[in-house]
Amino acid sequence: MPRYLITSALPYISDAKHLGNLVGSMLPADVYARFLRLRGEDVLYICATDEHGTPAELAALNAGLEVSEYCRKQHAVLKGLCEGFFLAFDHFGRSSSPQNHELTKHFADMLERNGLIEERTTQQMFSVAENRFLPDRYVVGTCPHCGYTGARGDQCENCTNLLEPGDLIEPRSSVSGSTELEMRETKHLFLRQSLMTDRLRAWIEQHEDWPVLVRSIALKWLDEGIKDRSITRDLKWGIPVDRPGFENKVFYVWFDAPIEYIGATKEWSDAHPAGRDWKSWWVDPADVRYVQFMAKDNIPFHTVTFPATIMGSGEPWKLVDFVKGFNWLNYYGGKFSTSGKRGVFMADALELLPADYWRYQLMANAPEGADATFTWEIFADTVNKDLADTFGNFVNRVVKLVAMHFEAKVPAYGEATTEENDLLEGLREHGGALTASLESLQFRKAVQSLKAMWASGNIYLDRTAPWKSIKADRDAAGHVLAVSINLIRVFATASLPFIPDTGARVLRALRIGPGSSRWLPGDFSSELRLATAGSPVDDPGVLFKKVLPEDVAAWSARFAGSERR
RNA sequence: GCCUCGGUAGCUCAGUGGUAGAGCAGGGGACUCAUAAGCCCUUGGCCGCAAGUUCAAAUCUUGCCCGAGGCACCA
Numbered sequence: 001m002p003r004y005l006i007t008s009a010l011p012y013i014s015d016a017k018h019l020g021n022l023v024g025s026m027l028p029a030d031v032y033a034r035f036l037r038l039r040g041e042d043v044l045y046i047c048a049t050d051e052h053g054t055p056a057e058l059a060a061l062n063a064g065l066e067v068s069e070y071c072r073k074q075h076a077v078l079k080g081l082c083e084g085f086f087l088a089f090d091h092f093g094r095s096s097s098p099q100n101h102e103l104t105k106h107f108a109d110m111l112e113r114n115g116l117i118e119e120r121t122t123q124q125m126f127s128v129a130e131n132r133f134l135p136d137r138y139v140v141g142t143c144p145h146c147g148y149t150g151a152r153g154d155q156c157e158n159c160t161n162l163l164e165p166g167d168l169i170e171p172r173s174s175v176s177g178s179t180e181l182e183m184r185e186t187k188h189l190f191l192r193q194s195l196m197t198d199r200l201r202a203w204i205e206q207h208e209d210w211p212v213l214v215r216s217i218a219l220k221w222l223d224e225g226i227k228d229r230s231i232t233r234d235l236k237w238g239i240p241v242d243r244p245g246f247e248n249k250v251f252y253v254w255f256d257a258p259i260e261y262i263g264a265t266k267e268w269s270d271a272h273p274a275g276r277d278w279k280s281w282w283v284d285p286a287d288v289r290y291v292q293f294m295a296k297d298n299i300p301f302h303t304v305t306f307p308a309t310i311m312g313s314g315e316p317w318k319l320v321d322f323v324k325g326f327n328w329l330n331y332y333g334g335k336f337s338t339s340g341k342r343g344v345f346m347a348d349a350l351e352l353l354p355a356d357y358w359r360y361q362l363m364a365n366a367p368e369g370a371d372a373t374f375t376w377e378i379f380a381d382t383v384n385k386d387l388a389d390t391f392g393n394f395v396n397r398v399v400k401l402v403a404m405h406f407e408a409k410v411p412a413y414g415e416a417t418t419e420e421n422d423l424l425e426g427l428r429e430h431g432g433a434l435t436a437s438l439e440s441l442q443f444r445k446a447v448q449s450l451k452a453m454w455a456s457g458n459i460y461l462d463r464t465a466p467w468k469s470i471k472a473d474r475d476a477a478g479h480v481l482a483v484s485i486n487l488i489r490v491f492a493t494a495s496l497p498f499i500p501d502t503g504a505r506v507l508r509a510l511r512i513g514p515g516s517s518r519w520l521p522g523d524f525s526s527e528l529r530l531a532t533a534g535s536p537v538d539d540p541g542v543l544f545k546k547v548l549p550e551d552v553a554a555w556s557a558r559f560a561g562s563e564r565r
Numbered sequence: 566g567c568c569u570c571g572g573u574a575g576c577u578c579a580g581u582g583g584u585a586g587a588g589c590a591g592g593g594g595a596c597u598c599a600u601a602a603g604c605c606c607u608u609g610g611c612c613g614c615a616a617g618u619u620c621a622a623a624u625c626u627u628g629c630c631c632g633a634g635g636c637a638c639c640a
Binding site: 012014052053054055135136137138152188212216217223224229230253300304305327328369371372375377378384385388389390392393394395396397398399404448458459461462463467468470542543544546 | 567568569570571576577578579587588589590596597598599600602603604605632633634635636637638639640
């Protein structure tokens with residue numbers, strides 16, 4: 001039986017995380033991890049904050065804090081938000097951890113030893129006023145092609161021409177506005193990944209099962225020719241480079257961030273060294289299936305750069321087996337905007353409604369095949385129709401009927417009816433499809449099957465109409481309700497990967513702890529007789545309240561942001 | 566500019582060679598246990614445009630139009 005290693009792209013430390021960030025990596029990884037755990041699989045789900053780089057330094061400066069202190073605080077904030085969304089990481093680490101420092105240096109050493117590191121001198125824009133080298137995009141000025149005055153040093157977003165910072169007319173720092181800029185020479189280490197082109201191509205091409213999005217981006221990079229890549233930066237905050245002449249340099253954040261997948265696993269292991277062995281997950285494990293989750297902007301780094309680091313080490317580190325890439329979630333057809341406060345952020349969301357509302361809606365509309373759109377109208381429809389009317393109401397009507405006519409206890413079972421055969425067929429079909437979709441990481445399809453399962457309960461109830469039969473044949477009505485109580489258990493179990501809080505709450509009401517629940521069987525025939533006749537059934541209360549038209553109006557206005565679309 | 570992906574019912578999307586599908590919204594009906602919920606029935610589409618291949622095209626090819634994204638030192 002394989003063990004499953006799951007990682008989601010590391011959220012960057014300085015940005016507020018919006019719903020698109022959540023649904024693009026951490027949430028689907030959590031749904032997958034929960035599904036596998038319910039099936040009894042051995043799962044390790046690892047995530048961490050990505051803490052290095054220029055934006056973190058600038059954000060700390062802005063907040064008037066030391067970078068280390070800023071990151072410590074932000075990490076705690078993000079960790080709290082993740083917990084609020086029930087993201088059940090085995091460990092949520094930090095790329096600034098000692099473990100990652102050690103591993104990053106180790107990889108650099110191995111690459112050096114294998115002749116894959118080269119010192120090169122480059123020209124970089126330096127801001128005298130700020131005493132800092134500026135990454136290309138932090139230099140702005142007038143585009144030499146179209147005259148646009150807000151062009152960035154890497155690309156003009158007006159005419160889309162690619163630029164070098166030196167091309168800009170009247171360049172200035174986008175951080176301070178200072179025009180006191182000059183090109184300075186600086187030495188950097190380059191990873192000679194061009195030498196690994198053939199190995200990378202062979203490796204990528206063997207993974208024919210990867211999503212089109214992932215393969216096409218990876219192969220595009222190879223087709224254009226892999227370029228050697230600088231893996232150091234002129235910054236103070238980061239992992240120092242132990243090398244003469246590199247005293248004021250650190251490793252590039254994109255070099256050390258993916259290594260933190262391993263680093264975080266070691267953090268996890270170091271916390272309880274007796275029972276945990278990080279190397280068994282990462283060093284030449286024969287039985288580990290490694291699945292990564294990320295949004296599409298991360299794909300080149302996970303399919304080219306990081307594998308180049310791993311391969312180049314010459315050591316048997318685990319390479320990814322499956323890359324699940326996501327497109328963007330848009331907000332009313334435009335982008336979520338961190339700076340413009342446009343769209344819904346994780347903290348906002350939890351303030352409005354419990355996490356399960358968001359988890360379900362986001363997974364139901366996940367940007368899997370193409371970019372997807374979040375609107376409050378769609379949100380309200382999905383929550384109201386699926387969660388409140390279909391699932392919530394099914395639970396409610398069964399619980400109310402049992403309370404009213406059977407003293408809130410599971411009634412006695414009778415003979416199976418023809419309606420029950422149809423029900424079983426539906427459970428087999430939709431349950432099987434749900435399992436298959438989750439196995440193959442097709443989340444939208446999975447939600448459709450979950451919803452179809454829930455609906456089959458309402459169909460069964462309507463066809464058997466226990467509120468009617470109770471008058472003439474109490475036993476027949478009792479049987480239907482006993483079966484329905486088992487259905488609630490099946491539905492709640494199936495919902496656990498998506499809405500773990502509500503699912504567990506329903507199981508508690510049925511006096512079945514989440515710990516004793518397991519995933520769906522292939523055959524449900526014995527499943528509908530599991531609840532013991534006479535055992536109590538609590539009312540879990542209203543599972544999901546509806547999103548009202550006035551909520552939609554208020555929230556649309558509140559989150560429209562400062563930017564015009 | 567180059568490349569990738571997409572354009573299917575009012576909306577969100579599934580469907581990769583063989584008589585157009587789902588959910589939601591809209592319309593009708595029977596019911597009443599329930600968060601006016603659920604259930605049954607139903608209206609609705611030159612499958613972006615044009616040409617080609619084929620006995621047969623939403624599906625394959627080419628061109629065009631429209632949208633989104635990638636193009637490596639921004640994380």
